[in-house]
Amino acid sequence: MRNILCLLLCLFALTAVAQKQKNLALTPPMGWNSWNKFACDVDEKLIRETADAMVASGMRDAGYQYIVIDDCWHGERDSLGFIHPDPKRFPSGMKALADYVHAKGLKFGIYSDAGWKTCGGRPGSRGREFQDAQTYASWGVDYLKYDWCNTEGLKAEGAYMTMRDALAASGRPIVLSICEWGDNQPWEWAQDVGHLWRTTGDIYNCWDCVYDHGTWKSWGVMQILDKQDGLRKYAGPGHWNDPDMMEVGNGMRTNEDRAHFAMWSMLAAPLIAGNDLRNMSRETREILTNKEVIAINQDSLGIQGFKYSDQDSLEVWFKPLANGDWAMCVLNRKSTPQQLSFDWSKHAVTDTIFNRQLETSQTRYKLRDVWAKKASGTTAKTLKAEVPAHDVLMLRLSSSKPAKKAAKS
Template sequence: MKKLTFTFLFFAAVTSAALAQKYPGLALTPPMGWNSWNTFACNINEKMIKEMADAMVSSGMRDAGYKYLVLDDCWLSPTRDSLQNLQADPKKFPDGMKALGDYIHSKGLKFGIYNCAGTKTCAGYPGTRGHEYQDALTYASWGVDYLKYDWCNTEGINAREAYTTMSKALAATHRPIVFSMCEWGTNQPWLWGAPIAELWRTTGDIGCGWYIKPNPNGWTPLGVTQIIDKEVNLRQYAGPGHWNDPDMLEVGNGMPVNEDRAHFSMWAMLAAPLIAGNDLRHMSEETREILTNRGVIAVDQDSLGIQALRYEVKDSVETWMKPLEGGDWAICFLNRAAEPKAIDFDWKANVVKDTLSNRELNANTQRYAIVDLWTNKAMGTTQKALKGTVPSHDVLMVYLSKQIKKEKHKERR
């Protein structure tokens, strides 16, 4: 009976898939959560994942907006079961994925999982190729809310077709599952990904470093600044429900605090998914404060959904500008140099017209109040030039809020 029931559901899903679109209304702001790979790689198990769910709550991460807890590679058993269903490694996850998902949900979080478009995952476990609808139904039965879908062992496979198939399979389950395409930007997914997925990787894997020197004899991860450079010309492809993904966060994994702060600030400016990758159980207070900075998170989660514009590069300082809902702006001065840099930014001399968002920043016609998002201190208004010093490998990130002209507040006499 079990086999007949599954067969019926399988063919029902396939029949409805031709008309299926991705689930509406998902990821209208960039997804926020935690992923196991950057710190733990294959060293994951049920106990640790439950502890991480607990830590997401106790640390304030959940309340700050992080809700997806995602198991990356290596949760799988080396083989499928007798019905060719995916199954969890019984030693690592003795209670199975359904029970783990229930525990994650009980904490007010959402459950994310990993697989691959190829025949095997990157770590050599069963991939999804040829089992897309079957695996999608399995995920739905476990209560999965997010699927990270990698691109290893895909020789001879067309990326757009493979990801479209999995997208339709997820839609056919009628469960709201965020679809994260981890295709590394090889086939320019930003050109075709919006109808298929909620986010797509734009680069190779991130590493823990400001700049990571390429290894001529083998694969090398990308540093924070190397990834930022790859995002400059992609802003027109991002928006509510379809985001450029410059990979997960390395905050708390070994970079200095200033570089962590710059990394987090720039991911927020880029309207990037904020997927933490550190050990939440043992993070420092400095790391926690960076990851839970409500002002910076609000910039990332702004409902207008516009990725920042790199407005200017001057003496190793980049000026990035992000239009926000309601006419406000976020501005980030990123110092890529090895020494502090002075800035003197005349707001009135720099009128910004962003054709993508149809927004204008013009201090000659509109006064803005300025707040430093890392110190939460007022910095005057745009009536005067902004002067200061940005430390090495750090940022000055400010929020510009529109001020109502004083004459509007005058009482009539």
Template sequence: MNIKIILSLLNLFVFSITAYSQGNNYEQNYSKFKGLALTPPMGWNSWNKFACNVNEQLIRETADAMISSGMKAAGYTYINIDDCWHGQRDSLGFIHPDPERFPSGMKALAEYVHAKGLKFGIYSDAGSQTCGGRPGSRGYEFQDAQTYASWGVDYLKYDWCNTEGLKAEGAYMTMAAALQRAGRPIVLSICEWGTDKPWEWGPEVGQLWRTTGDIYNCFDCIEDHGTWQSFGVMQILDKQEGLRQYAGPGQWNDPDMMEVGNGMAVNEDRAHFTMWSMLAAPLIAGNDLRNMSKETTAILTNKEVIAVNQDKLGIQGFKLSSKDGLETWLKPLDDGNWAVVFLNRGDGPRKVEFDWKKNPITDELSKAELNASQTTYKIRNVWTKKAAGTTARSFKAEIPKYDVVMLVLSK
């Protein structure tokens, strides 16, 4: 064979191998990091209480307070900065924090949080600007992911303002690919407000996804902003119907951050925290941890209620019945145990009488069974932290308005 032909074929082979390998370099992994958030994430976010009034002193003090208040010991992990931390992009397009609010930089702040044994979260937006008018990540996803990884970020809340022309699934897949390329395992919190049914595609892309618009600190009402609305706790709760089959270890329906400690009555806060625990929802506090009342602290750090939320089965609870403002909710737990909640949404006290033996229950989703005729369960009231008999007898109680009774049934 002619030497020129041989050399030409060799060059073509080398070129083909090079092109193929280059092609592989540009293949993307559009899925989330595996093995993260196997139970609902627990932490704190700045938005509900502080909105755009964030700075590094607040974040450092909040990290300190998470420890001193007992919240870290109760399982809270993430210190998450929401919107308005952003400064400008440099000439190469890399984002920098606001130099006046975060003069030490984000890497130093993340190191401070990590030194406390906590994890560090940040916020961006799939659009050109964040909801607060700061630089969004559209067109800069891979640069931003590299930046966050270099800072030591552990959690990214990714919002959906100013996203004209974008399709949600594709936009969030792009950020998931960017996080994969950056190489640091980061929880991706999809904050698309439930508009494009993220529960259908979110399990492959992120660890949690917002199911509704924004919450606000009202138990049972709607706040109308004209072009959009904020929802009270009960309105958010109602919007979770039909979604429980999408939840499980590493993939959670997110009914938004909590308003516990932000102005509602203690009983309303208790009911709010209870229902988020029954929903297997992320427990992301949204209050000022530095100045909590003893009642707020007691609610947020109740380890028995938190254990229901963090149950390793990851099964979202369900509503069994509703009558005259009184709802009965159940959540299957590990080892054949159950959590049971009686929620009073009525405008006055409600009496509950529940005959366990006459109400055998099978959860169609998990196939778990609660049959008190075959098994007698011990009952514990996890808010009073006292034993409450067994399922051999009917359970009776009077529940004040906008309050709950929460029980754990164990074999």
């Protein structure tokens, strides 16, 4: 019976008009993924405890939704080709686990691969896309991270379109996270295929380094940040650039974690935590649950921020927000503190791609430091501050009243 159902779904998909599932990920997805901290060491106890921790820590109330199991959950396929979870690691089954996550007011995510095998050597979805999508839907899956290992002979766009159509045919709304590492320029074709797409290879928990694995590389936070240049025009509600999951809480210094989280928020990037939520320091929890920073990431305009200036590794970034607000982030990439002096009267900040302009000559903006959570003056005066090493100054600008015109000489 299940085989017949799968065949009918495949026939339906071939005759249906192919399109991405709509009204999903209208703001960057927020959640947690197992890979960065646990890699293949996953089981149902970890996932249940992580769901509990997401609630207890305040992360759910801050906006985090998805609990995503990455690679290595797989067992074998049965005689009809249906995938099953590893019975030792997930003895209760995925449906029971999804029900547990849903009962916490959260959503459930899973991982597969477009190739014959996943990156961890488990069964991939190649040739079984519609069957797997139907299985995921029956389990209650809400999010699919779809990887790109062991894909010899496949074209990325076509492979991801196949899974897109399979998810649509499943009858369940499922976010599709494209993970082919930016190798095939997904920003140019993925807007109508997935809801987010990786722009780089894997992230690594260091400030500015490259970790060479021999046949591939992982990239530090600053390395990943630099690879986003030129991509902002492709992002928006329902289709996001994804600079990979976060390393906040995985070994960097608190100031570096804060800068990492701030820049991912400025990028309108998915905020997918990758640490052990069960054992967070107070500092890590406060970074991940800062609602004022999250509000900048989740802004309804969905516009990715841009680098306005860069002088001696002191970068000034801006991000247009709804209702005429703006976010400003000053990033100090150096290992020593730097002094900032920003005279608003001498800077015309224009977003030429999305046709937005910060009119400080016409309007006075109130400044709010979103990390200190306090007012920080207005644009009537030059902004002066010391930005600590490997850290940020992050402000929200809200219009207050028209600026006074300069007196005639």
